[in-house]
Amino acid sequence: MRISVSVGKQAQPLMVPSGGGSTVKINCTNLPRQKDKVVVVMGATGTGKSRLSIDLAKRFPAEIINSDKMQVYEGLDIVTNKVTNAEQRGVPHHLLGTQNPNSDFTVTNFCDKASFAIESILGRGQLPIIVGGSNSYLEALLDDDDYKFRSRYDLCFLWIDVSMPILHSFVSERVDQMVENGMINELKLFCNPTADYSRGIRKAIGITEFDRYFQNEGIVNEETRKRLFLEAISEVKDKTCKLASKQFRKINRLRNMKKWEMNRLEATQVFKLRKHEKEANEAWEKLVAMPCAMVVAQFLYSVSTDVSVNIADLRLPAMRTAIATVT
Structure with missing residues (x-):
């Protein structure tokens, strides 16, 4: 068995989970390289991009850059599904x-601020992880006209893919959970018939859909108010599902037409098990988190072996054993 490890600006030891809650530390030798490295986490809304990025940042020395065009704004934390402070895990x-x-x-x-953040993160010896569903932001940043970004950085794309029917069911359930968490009170602060709904955070799904409900809730009877409320909820679910489908098509366009080399993680089984938390978490680790950790380890540290490791088939113990032999 032959293992080679190289690392550039990310000079910290590689920490790879070895099972049982422990980790294996790999002492890496600094070697020069031409480009710094950036990881990009992609996927339709609701697929778990934020979760994956944080999982990776807890395994590698990393910081996260949000590329969601609504989450960049202050406010509407529930409506825009911002990751909470607790979920950020430091x-x-x-x-x-x-x-x-x-x-x-x-x-x-976005391109200006994201570029500044990347250089700042790299300057601290950390790995930048860009995550978000706004693929137009990503395309503008990564495929700029003069190709400067690609000439400076090596990119690793991680794509969490979930069957659309399963994802649509999940995001509809998520809207119901958002309502329970206080989404209506958030929306009420921003819904205003005199405001410009084509500007800033008011472009978020939920604002225009609930405008009619808020304008009429105090002047109609209970039956009509309930009907308007249910219609607004239905519109939010419908638009969110359409957004997920649109994002899926855009990712496929970037992969097929622009030849973005994506590491696709099939996560449908995780969402099928969502009613069973323990099983769903185990499936997430097996199907998404651990395969991505292996991909990023190879990307960052050039971990290579003559043992065939097929991530799609999850023959990961072989890779873990191989990595553990490095001293």
């Missing part, structure tokens, strides 16, 4: 809830 996040909700955060704004 991992630094950039461009998350940082912009004035009444301003327009443009693609150019």
Whole structure:
């Protein structure tokens, strides 16, 4: 068995889970390389991109850059599904809830601030992980006109893919959970018939859908109010499902037409098990978190072996055993 390890700016030891809650530390030798490395986590809304990025940041020395065009604004934390402070688990996040909700955060704004964040993170010897569903932001950043980004950085794409019917069912359930968590009170603060719904955070799904309900809730009878409420909820679910489908098509376009080399993780089984928390978490670790950790380890540290490791078939114990032999 032959193992080679190399690392550039990310000079910290590689920590790879070895089972039983313990980790294996790999002492890496600094070797020069031409490009710094950036990981990009992609997927339709609701597929678990934030969860994966945080899982990776707890395994590798990393910080996260948000590329969701609604989560970049302050406010509507429930509506936009921002990862909570507790869920962040101490991992630094950039461009998350940082912009004035009444301003327009443009693609150019994102590219400028994301580029600055990447260099800042690399300057601290950390790995930048870009995560979010706004693929237009990602495309503008990574495929800029003069190709500067690609000339400076090596990219590792991780795509969490979930069957659309299963994902649509999940995001519909998630809307119901958002309502229980206080989504209506959040929306009420931003729904205003005199406001510009084409600007800033008011472009988020939920604002225009609930506008009619809020304008009429105090002047109609209970039956009509309930009907308007259910219609608004149905519209939010429908638009969220359409958004997921649109994002899926965009990812496939980037993969097939622009030849983005994506590591696809099939996570449908995780969502099928969502009613069973323990089994779902085990499936997430097996099908998503651990395979991605192996991909990122290979990407960052050039871990290579003459043992065939097929991540799609999850023959990961062989890779863990191989990695554990490095001293």
